Amino acid sequence: MSAVPDWLAELARLDDHALGCVLRNAPPRLRRRLFEEWAWQAHGGQSEPDRDGPNADWRVWLMMAGRGFGKTRAGAEWVSARARATPDGRIALVGANLDDVLKVMIEGESGLQAVARSGEEVRWRASRGLVEFSSGAVGYAFSGERPNKLRGPQHHFAWCDELAKWTHAEAAWNNLMLGLRLGPRPRAVITTTPQPIALLKRIIALDRTITTGGRTVDNVHVSDDYRDSMTAMYGGTRLGRQELDGRYVDQVEGALWSRDLIERSRSFDMPLRRGSAATQDERNSFFDRIVIGVDPPAGTRGTCGIVVAGLGQDGIAYVLADASIHGASPEGWAAAVARAAEQWRADRIVAEANQGGAMVETVLRMVEPDLPIKLRHARDSKGKRAEPVAALFETGKARLAGSFEALENQLVGLMPAGGYAAPGSPDRADAMVWALAELKLGRRAAPRVRRL
Numbered sequence: 183m184s185a186v187p188d189w190l191a192e193l194a195r196l197d198d199h200a201l202g203c204v205l206r207n208a209p210p211r212l213r214r215r216l217f218e219e220w221a222w223q224a225h226g227g228q229s230e231p232d233r234d235g236p237n238a239d240w241r242v243w244l245m246m247a248g249r250g251f252g253k254t255r256a257g258a259e260w261v262s263a264r265a266r267a268t269p270d271g272r273i274a275l276v277g278a279n280l281d282d283v284l285k286v287m288i289e290g291e292s293g294l295q296a297v298a299r300s301g302e303e304v305r306w307r308a309s310r311g312l313v314e315f316s317s318g319a320v321g322y323a324f325s326g327e328r329p330n331k332l333r334g335p336q337h338h339f340a341w342c343d344e345l346a347k348w349t350h351a352e353a354a355w356n357n358l359m360l361g362l363r364l365g366p367r368p369r370a371v372i373t374t375t376p377q378p379i380a381l382l383k384r385i386i387a388l389d390r391t392i393t394t395g396g397r398t399v400d401n402v403h404v405s406d407d408y409r410d411s412m413t414a415m416y417g418g419t420r421l422g423r424q425e426l427d428g429r430y431v432d433q434v435e436g437a438l439w440s441r442d443l444i445e446r447s448r449s450f451d452m453p454l455r456r457g458s459a460a461t462q463d464e465r466n467s468f469f470d471r472i473v474i475g476v477d478p479p480a481g482t483r484g485t486c487g488i489v490v491a492g493l494g495q496d497g498i499a500y501v502l503a504d505a506s507i508h509g510a511s512p513e514g515w516a517a518a519v520a521r522a523a524e525q526w527r528a529d530r531i532v533a534e535a536n537q538g539g540a541m542v543e544t545v546l547r548m549v550e551p552d553l554p555i556k557l558r559h560a561r562d563s564k565g566k567r568a569e570p571v572a573a574l575f576e577t578g579k580a581r582l583a584g585s586f587e588a589l590e591n592q593l594v595g596l597m598p599a600g601g602y603a604a605p606g607s608p609d610r611a612d613a614m615v616w617a618l619a620e621l622k623l624g625r626r627a628a629p630r631v632r633r634l
Contacts, residue, residue: 225252225396226396227395230243231394240369240392241368241369242392243369243391245371245372245373245374245394246372246386246394246395247375247394248395248398249412251395252292253374253375254290255297258292258297259297260341261273261275264319265317265321266317271319272335272364273319273320273339273341275322275324276354277324277326277344278325278343278347279325284323288304301316304316324358325348327350329357333361334361337362337364338365340362342370342372343372344373344374346374346376346379346382349588351588355385377591380441380591381587398412398426412426438593439593443575448582448584449582472490472529473492473530474488474490474519474523474531475489475614475616476519476532477533477609477612479609485509485609486518488507488518488519489504490503490504490526490528491617492621498579499621500583501618503522504586504588504610512541516545516548519531519533519546519553520546530620531546532556532617533555533557534557534558558616564608564612567612567619568615580622592608592610
């Protein structure tokens with residue numbers, strides 16, 4: 183860990199009563215300086231890895247910890263220290279979305295403005311999307327929703343908050359790492375609650391990743407009521423191990439899809455997979471049907487799940503594309519559905535009507551009047567509806583035509599007979615379920631007996 187001056191180390195070892203006496207009797211300027219010194223306040227897992235010891239060549243510091251551990255404070259303190267030491271520093275600030283970057287990483291109660299020392303000014307320039315530090319260093323706001331914004335810019339340092347929540351985590355991370363190349367020792371810190379996503383697993387395995395973390399109960403500043411309540415509700419559960427203990431749980435026990443099942447179901451060698459150069463005639467010669475599943479969002483901040491699937495002449499249903507869109511207006515996500523339908527020449531759009539009812543069809547037809555729409559009303563939970571579709575993957579009757587990280591991360595959280603073992607909504611997974619159910623699980627209406 184980073185070296186702490188002996189006198190500060192001694193201060194950190196004092197009990198609460200002795201520490202209170204020291205602080206009360208210290209001159210105001212010294213007392214303020216002590217309160218602003220992070221090195222002696224950081225508890226286990228919050229301290230920066232060695233800068234001069236055996237781990238000095240680290241490139242990624244992964245702070246994976248439970249809720250309320252103090253990840254944001256530690257990340258903000260690390261960035262502030264880098265800004266002081268590197269007056270010409272360019273620092274990437276990457277959150278799940280720009281709203282989180284501002285409200286959590288910059289203006290939050292443990293953010294960059296809150297941890298600034300006396301005489302330091304941290305200015306947010308909204309029109310330019312950047313933070314100006316008193317030293318001259320600059321922080322640039324990015325989000326996991328728009329990974330292409332990270333393509334091109336170069337940085338000395340990066341702070342990635344809640345990476346497991348990023349919509350396009352793989353693309354955003356790759357673009358960030360390719361641009362993290364300024365200065366003699368470019369580095370990134372990740373502050374996140376663990377989620378079972380493939381990217382996080384790969385980062386943990388990197389040779390130059392140092393992983394620290396801890397549990398919610400390790401933070402003495404978290405109230406006893408919160409700790410006791412959360413432990414009573416989630417202690418000993420998979421969710422508790424993940425959200426309170428900060429442990430990476432790669433496989434959600436009992437989930438309908440496992441990582442192994444997903445890998446076994448992948449078809450990279452199929453010539454008509456997503457992104458291939460196949461012509462539309464070639465697609466039509468292979469697929470008997472192409473269907474788009476749509477899971478409309480409840481509001482404008484949500485994600486509209488839009489998944490394209492095709493029924494091959496081999497009898498297998500293939501997931502061909504994930505065209506889901508986040509944060510769009512009703513007209514925006516309807517236009518995305520119409521684009522996918524045109525691109526793939528879909529013969530059916532199956533849309534869940536629970537959110538908005540007939541309005542879903544109205545919005546879609548406002549964009550394209552001739553869309554072949556079928557509305558479906560969900561009577562069971564998302565997990566329950568997904569069970570027969572998971573069975574299709576188990577028996578080889580459904581496959582993934584390529585890699586779909588965001589969709590796959592949702593699939594491994596779907597539980598049988600109900601729940602979803604991850605934050606948010608499995609919108610992409612639900613859209614996929616609607617599409618594959620239409621292709622492989624549809625039932626013809628039974629013939630009616632007309633009374634004479």
